[in-house]
Amino acid sequence: MDVTLIERASHFTHAPAMIRAMVDPALLDRALIPYDGLLKRGRVIRGEAASIDGTGVTLADGTQIAGDTIVLATGSSNSAPFKSATGDIEGLRADNAHWNAALRDASRVLIIGAGAVGTELAGEIAHAHPEKKVTLVASDPALFPGFPAKLGASLAAKLAAMGVEVITGARAQTLPGRDRPKGGTVALSNGREIEADLIVPAVGSRAQTSVADALPDVDRAADGRIKVDGYLRPSTLPNVFAAGDVAAAGDAMTIVGISRQKPWLEKTLKSLAAGKRLEEIKPYAPWGEKAPILVPLGPKRGSSFMMVATLGDWVTRMMKGRDLFLTKYNKLLGRA
Ligand SMILES: Cc1cc2nc3c(=O)[nH]c(=O)nc-3n(C[C@H](O)[C@H](O)[C@H](O)COP(=O)(O)OP(=O)(O)OC[C@H]3O[C@@H](n4cnc5c(N)ncnc54)[C@H](O)[C@@H]3O)c2cc1C
Structure with a gap:
């Protein structure tokens, strides 16, 4: 599959570490990760997506990027020290x-x-x-x-x-x-x-939905996210999907939500590319009440909910508090 990522920012913002970075700016060096090493195959185009249709994406400078399948994942904005609202x-x-x-x-x-x-x-x-x-x-x-x-x-x-x-x-x-x-x-x-x-x-976060404005029959949920059908499609176009904070898929605006949507989407897009019909594929099922959450209170303390249990300092520290997934995300984005 030929994959193109359109992204306006030079770096990925690892939001979970941006909270501690307000207290300790030295963390920024690992919380902001360049996109250069992300794709071994495929390409990252640095640009501002302006609109989508069934044939691809139009950038703000008028460039057209063709695609058979388009995934809208423009996310959300938040308070200034945590996330850039413009990609700067x-x-x-x-x-x-x-x-x-x-x-x-x-x-x-x-x-x-x-x-x-x-x-x-x-x-x-x-x-x-x-x-x-x-x-x-x-x-x-x-x-x-x-x-x-x-x-x-x-x-x-x-x-x-x-x-x-x-x-x-x-x-x-x-x-x-x-x-x-x-x-x-x-x-x-x-x-x-x-x-x-x-x-x-x-x-809270505000969904960034303007790229979807020109799609046919797009509807917004009360929280401003874009409504999607059971197959994470925001409009009547069968080949346009939406995921993450921008999509009202039934999950909270969290990486936890995306961690469930991403494997489903990946499997679904591969199946469709292999010729399967959408009706043969199981629709997306959000986390519901099973969604886990890890809430560190600094690097040592915190509480979490996983599966059916509320867990304390040790699990929260080991799973999130001490490293905030920085090692994992730097590795995922191909940074040594
Ligand atoms: C401070 C903070 C801490 C958080 N901590 C956690 C946590 O610990 N655990 C958890 O599960 N969730 C956490 N979250 C939530 C989590 O960060 C989001 O759910 C997640 O980042 C959403 O991912 P996304 O890809 O949908 O959107 P985003 O992360 O918002 O990414 C969207 C990307 O699209 C780009 N973009 C937007 N519009 C355009 C355009 N027109 N053209 C080109 N590029 C564009 C942006 O530059 C951005 O890189 C946190 C959020 C915040 C603000």
Whole structure:
């Protein structure tokens, strides 16, 4: 199979390490991985995809790239220090430096949003800077409400032991921008007002869907991702697929979700190329409640949910906390 990857950035952003990189920018050297070594066969074209149709992709500069099968995987954007919204890797390094400097100067840090990113960031800061006052605000009544209650309870207890104040069941009435570090006072829905030298909005990823705008009969889910059918197809075109954060495939916006979609997609595309009909192929089945999650609170502590069990510091550290999958991803992208 002849594979072409169209990518606007010079480097892959290994997002799981970008949280700790806000505390320790030295990690950027391994968290941002050049695409040069990725494909032994096939090619990477550096460019901005503008639109897709049934025959291929049109780049922003008008170049047409032909393809029999097209996979839309334009992902999502997030707050400035974690991911570039434009593919500008130097800009991402500069954002990391700004946020790291603001963090170093801050005595009081307020993190708004207690999903995996906010919770991990609270743990990283508390681990590296135990002298700073860290407050984590969750809009739900408990942490990680989509998982067995033990996971959220264990993370809340560990954060408290690390000196983090966790406020649950409260929403910030205003959010500062996600681009530039800012301090100030934030009013919460529970009546409290919190003053902080640095406010970090950690309110989730936003799907980047504009490349799909011209596809026929595309529909967006409530969270902004593109709806797909059982075969991960976003439109009436039979040869266009979508996966990852951009696709509402029933999984969360996680690498965990992609780790299930990717093997299915790979097998399906190979079967179709070999002449199999789509009706003979089993549709994609998302993780559902079986999705695992690993939540480190710095390199030593954390809690995880896998299969049916909530696991503690040791498993979380060994599986994720100590290396954040950096070795694995550098190897996968062909970097020595
Ligand atoms: C800080 C942070 C930490 C995370 N940690 C974890 C974790 O520990 N575990 C986990 O499971 N999930 C984690 N996630 C979620 C995970 O990073 C995402 O689910 C995953 O990156 C999505 O992959 P993707 O390929 O769909 O999209 P992305 O990673 O967003 O990649 C999309 C790619 O498409 C490129 N692109 C976009 N538009 C265009 C265009 N028009 N033309 C050309 N190229 C384009 C972008 O440059 C980018 O390289 C984390 C997310 C964040 C923000």
